[in-house]
Amino acid sequence: MTSAKARTALKKYFGYDEFRPLQQSIIEHVYAGHDGIVLMPTGGGKSMCFQIPAVTMTGTAVVVSPLISLMKDQVDGLKAAGIRAAYLNSSQRGAESHGVEQAYENGELHLLYVSPEKLLSSGFFTFLKRRRVCLFAIDEAHCISAWGHDFRPEYTMLRQLKSAFPEVPVLALTATADRLTRKDMAEQLGIPDAKQFIASFNRPNLSLEVRPGQKRREQIVRFIRERPNQAGIVYCLSRKQTEQLAEKLREAGYNAEAYHAGLNADRRAEVQADFINDKTLIVCATIAFGMGIDKSNVRWVIHYTMPKNLENYYQEIGRAGRDGTKADTLLFYSYNDYTTLKDMITGGGNAEIQLAKLERMKEYAESLACRRRILLNYFSEDHGDDCGNCDVCANPPERFDGTVIAQKALSAVARLKQSVAIGMAIDVLRGSSRQDVLKQGFDQVKTYGAGRDMSTYDWNQYFNQLISLGYLYVAHEDYNKLRLAPAARRVLFEGETVELVKFQTIRDRKKQEEGKTAKRAAAPRTRGSLFDALRELRRTLAREAAIPPYLIFSDKTLEEMAAAEPTTPRALSRISGVGEVKLARFGDHFLQAIKQYAGTSDAAAEEPTPRVRGGASTDPTPDHLVTYAAYRKGSPVREIARQQGISPGLAYRHLAQAYREGHELDIADLLPEPAIDWIDEAVRSLPSGAGRKDVLAYIAENQREGVVRSHHLELAEAFRIRHPLPTAP
Structure with missing residues (x-):
């Protein structure tokens, strides 16, 4: 088997000219008959690693998947691409499953998807041996490990595969597994020496943002308003949250539905089908939603509350932007969310492991460093540069002497006899006239109203910092009441200074959001x-x-x-x-x-009858030089585009490429008369590193919208490469 055959299948069935990183190496590894562990992020192309071997090798590839909805989704997609695939699971009736079994026995299937329960059922191995199995692919393979975030005990029985089919390669695939989980996966499957293929977890098309958990519903409505007609998922912790938020979004005029385990099976299937088919754009769901969905055009994911671990978080945000185009993610975080999750985990199975993972999740949410670096480092990927596409990179924190703020907060907790949670402490500091504040006499304490110059939003930020810095802690066993840590005494009585990070005020955030909205409107x-x-x-x-x-x-x-x-x-x-x-x-x-x-x-x-781009022509001339030659003969750009079956914009880009390579061309004839001056002005005015969209937005903001297009920028850039602007003496 050759990689050339794999490349031919890639183009024929999937329409791609090139493999993504690691895909070809994994496929050749399978061709050689070797076992492998594959770790690729959601949307990274894991499925291609077993689908290409399936259509190029003799026999049938058997894919083990724990998700019935994912089986149907993948099989439908494969059939649409002309690949013979089917599935066997508990959702099928006798006649339907018999038809699939008959197709397998007749050698008519490239791929057969099965559930773990079906694979391990009595006599199924004997059934599989009636035809040649060329590969076993174990999808969501982290489920086999107790170290994984979604451990399923029945998956541990899959170790029987290697003993029953010793000559058939086993490929274990997952999107989320840390170092210990990967090692355990290999041992549990009986392939301890399998080569590990670990793709980059970097998804640069995903923006990462964390916001404090105040007024979440209002913030979500604003977020969606800025992204009209885009599909998205809001992950919630409870069924009640999904119902209430979906209702709130419907009241705001959005097509939103709730999804949770409390709905009957038919209703869950209906919500999922409507989302997959773009009938419903927004789903407010508990964490189970999305695991069986391969929907590529989800443009955003919001976490209404913090997930239990970074694996879940990464997997869930990975459901956005699977097609590689820009997508946004937003995580709301509050310390109360953390304590709620901690209480849920404590006393459960694997509590020690899960609590440690929760702490890592909390550190991510509270981080003042590039969020993408934290994620990538967690999955053992060394990433030394800041990403420039997360909220921390966009708004680097400013530190200041926050001793007075800390003294007010700690003094309030002390004078309230360490008997209240964060919310009440803030109400007292801000001088709230709420009935429960007055009823308990908290308006008589000395710190009442001492912090009315700051918003509730800001106080929440600073209390969370003081907890992280070890001056306060939360008594989970006593209704999450604030307690003074020993370090608080040094601040209150010994003159210790406290350095805090200056977060945006509500006014600053509102101003920034208004600026973003204006920029989107202008661009x-x-x-x-x-x-x-x-x-x-x-x-x-x-x-x-x-x-x-x-x-x-x-x-x-x-x-x-x-x-x-x-x-x-x-x-x-x-x-x-x-x-x-x-x-x-x-x-x-x-x-x-x-x-x-x-x-x-x-x-x-x-x-057209003349030489056309690509096709069966034996002319080795590159496409952009064909365009250039036609233009030099006097043909108008639009006529050249029509003859070659391309857009005028692409024809202009061909000419820019030819000019960059040194071919003669009068760029000024291809641009609106003042365009180069406008572009130069924009480049000089914008900060270093600004992209083409920023340049176009700047020009549009100066009443030149629609005059300069993206291909004009390419022409101007080509011109400036050969004719740089003079530098200041």
Whole structure:
């Protein structure tokens, strides 16, 4: 078996030209008949590591998955790509499962998905031996380890596989496993010497943000308002939270539903199906939701409360942006959330391990360092640079002498006889006239009103810091009352200074959010009406095919279509994610939509007879030089684009590339007359490292919206490479 065959299958079935990091190495490892442990982040391409061998090796690959909904989802996606796949689990009736078994025995399946219970049922190994099994893939393999965050005792029986099928390679795959879990996985599966393939856990397309847990519902509504028509998940700790939040969002005009174990099976299936099929955009759910979903166009994930560990957190935020395009994550955190989770874990199974993991989660939420570095380091990935795409990087903390603030807080706790929780202590400091404050006589203590110059938000931040610094602690066993730690005495009586971190005030945060909103409004939309038209077409085709929309094409593929505007089948086939089967099944529909958007007739978009990009041509000339040659002969850019079956924007980018390589071109003829001056002005005015979107936004803000486009920037950048601006003496 060769990697060339794997590459051919990658393009044929999945529409990709290149493997992601490690995928090819893993596939070749399987071809050699070796066992392996694969650790890849959610959306990193784990499934491809066993799906490509399945369609290129003799026999059937058996995939063990604990999630019935994931089986159906993956099988539907594989069938849409032209791959023969089926599943066996408890959801099927006799006739249906018999049909799948018959297909397996007849050698008609590339892949067979089974549940652990089905695999280990009486006589199933004998059934499997009637045909050749080329590979066992154990998905969600962390479930086999007691060190894992989702341990399932029945998974430990999977060690029988290696003794029953000693010659068949076993591939254990997971998205979340620390060092101890990976080692235990290998031992439990009977493959202790299996090679470990650990992909980068860095998901740079995911923004990471943590906010204090005040007025969460109001903040969530604002968050969603800034992301219209985007699918997202809000993870909640309790059933009640999911119901209340979903109701709140519906009142605000959003299509939201609750999902939790208290709903009957039919209702849960309905909510999940509506979300997968884009009928419901927002789901407020307990942590079980999403494990069986491979939906690629989730654009944001919010945690209403803090998860129990970083593995769960990483897995759940990983359900956003699986297509590789930008997605946002938001975690709300409060110390009360932490104490609630601690109480839930204490006394349960694996309590010591789970409490240690909870502490790591808390440290992440309270961190003043780059959040991505913390996550990557947790999964044993050395990442020395700050990411620039988390809230800490965007707003580095400023430290100051917070001794007076600390003295007020500690004094209040002392004068209240260490008998109240954080909320009441803050009310007293702010001089609240609430009935329960007055009834208990707290308005008579000396510190009553001593902190009315700061908001509740700020006081929450500073109390949490004082707890983290060891001046206070929370008595979980006594209704979470605040207690003075020994270190508090040094601050109150011995003159010790306290350094705190200056957090944004509510006014600062509001101002910053208003600035972000204004910038979004000013910036040109990256997803224009063509993307929206293609997304609507995808939804219609999905309904007709009875499959989820994202199984037709991902958002990322639609964005590439909208950018390149292909008008021929050959040009469309070069879009990432457009494989042979999907091109034949759906290509004409999308080409027609693109032509209608561009106002191009069918006759004008027919396959041209001259040399065309790609295809069967033997001309070795690179595409951008073909465009350049045509332009030098005097052909207009739009005519060149039509002839080559590409968008005008891509044709301009070809010319920019040719100019960068030293070919002669009069750039000024390709740009609006003052465009280079405007672009130069924007570059000089913006901070170092600003991207193209920032430049376009700056130009738009100066009443030049729509004049300068992204391809103009590429032309201008090419010009400045060869003609740099003079530097100041």
